[in-house]
Amino acid sequence: MALIVQKYGGTSVGSVERIRAVAEQIVLAKQEGNQLVVVLSAMGESTDVLIKLAAEIDAEPNGREMDMLVSTGEQVSVALLTMALQQKGCKAISMTGWQAGIATDEKHQDARISHIRTDRIHEWLDKGYVVVVAGYQGLSESGQITTLGRGGSDTSAVALAARLRAELCEIHTDVTGVYTADPRLVPEAQKLEQIPYEHMLELAEMGAAVLHPRSVKEAIRFQVPLVVRSSFSSEEGTRVGGSAVEKAPISFWGIAHQEEMAVLSIKGKSVEEAGNLLAEQFDTMEVESDSVDFKSNTLQYSLPVEELKSVTAILQDEGDRLGVEAWECEKDLTKVTIVRAEDGPVIEVMRKLARIPYPIRWLKPVNKSLACLTPAPMSKAVMQSIHSMLGMNAGHGAISARS
Template sequence: MALWVQKFGGTSVGTVERIEAVADKIVAARQQGHDIVVVVSAMSGETNRLIGLAEQIQSKPTPRELDVLVSTGEQVTIALLSMALHKRGCDARSFTGSQVRVLTDSAHNKARIREIDADNIRSEVDQGRVVVVAGFQGVDEEGNITTLGRGGSDTSAVALAAAIKADECQIFTDVKGVYTTDPRVVDDARLLRTITFEEMLELSSLGAKVLQIRSVEFAGKYKVPLRVLSSFEDDPGTLITLEDKNLMEAPIISGIAFTRDEAKVTVTGVPDIPGVAYQLLGPVSDAGIEVDVIVQNISSDGTTDFTFTVKRNDSDQAKAIVEGTAKKINAKSVKVDDKIAKVSLVGVGMRSHAGIASQMFKTLADESINIEVITTSEIKISVVIDEKYLELAVRSLHSAFGLGDEGENV
């Protein structure tokens, strides 16, 4: 008998019929002898509806009151799912984040979990009940309702699994698992049976949207086996685990991630003096803008060109901030290119195999795709290219590294 935490997202519980189907899935797992704790999101579209109501009152809703409002979405789901389980003769009890006591900091709309009181949950499980917990929410030390931000239910599930020492945390989604790349771009994208936490972190941070990155970080930190699988199909999905000790047998490349919403900011004629990078990027960071790739050219005449990337919707603000600094330090110009994309190869096998970068660059060159910026880490290589070549680049690299071969890694 195993103790599982099962998380169902908004699409999986989007209608009463789907909630009934989730109840059937939980009952089936119980009949196999497993203890189940369930974490659910609000029904699909409900959080957006609630935010829309708030914005009809305030253009920028008061953060504390917004948390009170949007947390009701999950409360609806836990009650309905518990009712569906009762109808099937399965003893179940619903809990909000505050009832479980998911203790968070006080950063409304983007709170972080500090600790979880696992005693209530374990007591209910020991009595043979299915525990149904509202994801996405918690409570701070003063008793205020908090929410964890978009995708926070994944983090709730993993944190709960860590707290109760579950054997596995299962994230049910509308896809079968983690693929070598987006199947909507590459027809023969392959379902991965296993992937490491480290690889999944990179893929999530580089554009893969299967899992929220905070949930993967949590799972890796507390060594919670994490499985991604479909709510709508019977398939074992993808297991995310600690690194395979036998790297000789690990695939060189596990997946290709990409993102379209990038913009490149280039400052030319920057005086090549100590501290100039901070002068340019400090104010950008202070404005809450996340900077990704950073490249500084080698100086030849006492000046240098400085390039960095940001999310596309932050590019205008970033440019305005940098222009103010550029004027103060007598830089030549500030240019923005918002028609770029980033493509990344990820794989722990890179550690033991040479030549990955050269093969990547040759593949892109053969398709006449120009690389504008390159950045690397121990298990990833990312390139910035013209957005119009994105899908061609992904398909070409997927083929070049043999990721679409028949069969699935095990």
């Protein structure tokens, strides 16, 4: 008897019909003799609806009350799925994150899991029940409801799989696995049979939405075997785990993208000091050594547009003291990152990218990857061009990495 943790995202449980379909999959897995813990996200766009409701009351609502509000979305989905399972004659019980023993730190809206008390889950598993757990949420040591940030249900699932010592953690989503690019934007993208943890982490950190970066870090920490697969088909998914495949038959693992990005350029005599201050405040801002032009005393960042307001507020408050003379922002950009399987020179790749007939901004090496920004309206065409130019299109036969 195997213990399996399954996670279903918002699109997978976005309607009553889809909830019933998920219930059917769970029943089949249960009939194969498995013990099952199922982690759910909120239905469809329900979390966004709750956030919009809050904004109508208060443009900057209290973090504690936001967690109280948005955590209800997952409670709806777990209750409905449990009812669907019970209707099919399957013993099941729903639990909130705190009922499942998920304890977090005190940080509202972006909490970290500190530990999980699994005895209550084991008690119901031993009775033959499917345990359906609300993802994305937990309880702090002071008894406050907390949420784990967007994508937190992935982290809930992997963390539960780790503490329960599950044989497998399945991430069910709206695509059939991990691809060399988003197949909705690059139709020629190929599905990977397997991808090492470290390359999956880099893709996730650079914008690949199939797994949240924090969940991959949790999987690496506890060596949790992962499979990413579709909620809507029985097709084999992508295995995530292990180290980099020795002598990998490919040079690139894939392309990730991040929308709604900006480039911030800061000019002044003390740009390094200004950069250090901003980096301390905003860990998502990226400052590469070759992003500093000492001749013109200019420093460039790429960062999410949503952070510009806070960043420019710091520059306004501290700019004079730091010798900042001016700054400017370019918005409506998409960041495209090429994740490479191998170390080594990237000059030839950069030369190829320079020949793409679309505007490319801020082309920089980042770890093993290459990152660039392009105007958002052209991002789809840029991704398709890069994918083709680097030989990753379907039919090349050199993408699947086998252990």
